[in-house]
Amino acid sequence: MLLGAALLFVLVMGLFVLTLFRPGFGSGVSTKGWIVAGGLLLPIPVLVALTFYALVQGERLLPGGGDGVPAYRIEAHARQWQWEFRYLDEPGAPTTVDVLHIPAGLPVEVVATSEDVIHSFWVPRLGGKIDATPGHAARIRIHADRPGHFGGVCAEYCGTGHSRMRFRVEAHEQPEFRSLVERGFEQ
Numbered sequence: 001m002l003l004g005a006a007l008l009f010v011l012v013m014g015l016f017v018l019t020l021f022r023p024g025f026g027s028g029v030s031t032k033g034w035i036v037a038g039g040l041l042l043p044i045p046v047l048v049a050l051t052f053y054a055l056v057q058g059e060r061l062l063p064g065g066g067d068g069v070p071a072y073r074i075e076a077h078a079r080q081w082q083w084e085f086r087y088l089d090e091p092g093a094p095t096t097v098d099v100l101h102i103p104a105g106l107p108v109e110v111v112a113t114s115e116d117v118i119h120s121f122w123v124p125r126l127g128g129k130i131d132a133t134p135g136h137a138a139r140i141r142i143h144a145d146r147p148g149h150f151g152g153v154c155a156e157y158c159g160t161g162h163s164r165m166r167f168r169v170e171a172h173e174q175p176e177f178r179s180l181v182e183r184g185f186e187q
Contacts, residue, residue, distance in 0.1 A: 004050040008043055058128075071109035071141060074100065078112070078119035078132045078154065081161035087181070094184050101180055104147045104171040112138045120156035123169050129155050144171035 015038065018025045026034065073088040085100045087093040088111070102108045112121040112132035122129030127142035144150065154165035172180060 001050060001054065004046050004053075008046045011042055011046075012038070069107055071107040072103055073109045073111065074102070075111045075113060076100070076121050076132065077115065078121070078158075078165075079115040080117065080159050081154075081165040083121075083152075083154075083165070083167045090181050093181055096185055098167045099185075100152065100167060100169045101177065101185060102142070102144060102169060102171050103174045103177040104144045105174065107141050107143050110140050110142060112140065117158050118156050119154045119158050119165070121152070122155040123150055123152040125150045126169065131156060142169075144169070147171050147173050147176075 015026075029037070075086040075088055077084045077086065083098055083100070085096045087095075087101075110121060110130075112119075112130050113136070114132040114134045116134065118134070119132040120129050121132055121140070123142055126144055128140060130138045130140040132138060148171055150169040150171065152167045152169050154162060158165065
């Protein structure tokens with residue numbers, strides 16, 4: 001998305017610079033022609049490509065997305081002011097608090113729930129955000145392409161401790177993740 005926006009910006013600024021430093025540049029084009037060419041014909045192909053890209057990526061992140069890869073399932077349970085993560089595909093695995101371990105390279109379906117007020121599960125580098133509402137289970141997919149540490153936050157004001165309601169996502173290579181699960185997430 002950033003590359004598409006940058007391309008559009010460079011194209012528009014290029015035309016602007018040409019009009020400043022080449023007197024008479026574009027004088028053969030009417031005002032209406034500039035509006036149609038510069039305001040419609042120039043940005044429309046870029047915006048169509050960006051929209052197509054966003055739809056494909058968004059579909060991949062939806063629960064049951066069309067990529068054919070089964071998602072690893074985790075429950076993110078919110079309460080003022082912490083996150084508790086249960087690993088639904090790992091019977092007997094301990095829960096973790098404010099640290100979410102995921103396998104890198106696989107889609108992860110997060111089921112967000114809440115105990116008290118509306119919270120919002122959001123890991124900006126890995127996917128969109130979803131509200132965790134009491135009495136409701138909301139689903140979202142996140143995906144880490146590579147191992148690493150990623151910050152997550154509650155993106156819904158939930159009381160005086162809201163600013164401290166952060167968590168960390170640790171994405172591990174799949175063999176390392178399996179080893180962590182078997183050790184009960186002890187490092």
